[in-house]
Amino acid sequence: MAKKKHTTKKHKFKHAEPDAGAMVAQPTVGxxxxxxxxxxxxxxxxxxxxxxxxxxxxxxxxxLGISLIALELVLWYLLNHTGLGDSVYHLxxx
Numbered sequence: 001m002a003k004k005k006h007t008t009k010k011h012k013f014k015h016a017e018p019d020a021g022a023m024v025a026q027p028t029v030g031x032x033x034x035x036x037x038x039x040x041x042x043x044x045x046x047x048x049x050x051x052x053x054x055x056x057x058x059x060x061x062x063x064l065g066i067s068l069i070a071l072e073l074v075l076w077y078l079l080n081h082t083g084l085g086d087s088v089y090h091l092x093x094x
């Protein structure tokens with residue numbers, strides 16, 4: 001078998017870990033004047049990940065689950081407690 005010629009990653013995914021070089025904050029002019037507080041704040045902000053999209057996803061999952069359970073209950077009631085169930089069961093004679 002032939003060996004791979006390159007070892008770099010082919011794809012960069014949206015939520016991939018940032019490179020180690022991207023984690024280092026670059027000093028700014030303001031960082032020199034206020035004793036490096038701005039640099040420390042930028043370094044701390046670089047370590048924080050943004051998970052704000054998770055709450056929206058969880059809300060969509062909850063709405064989908066509740067709607068599927070409601071649909072199941074409505075179909076159970078219609079098929080077991082009304083004449084609709086008997087007519088459907090007679091159409092499907094197995």
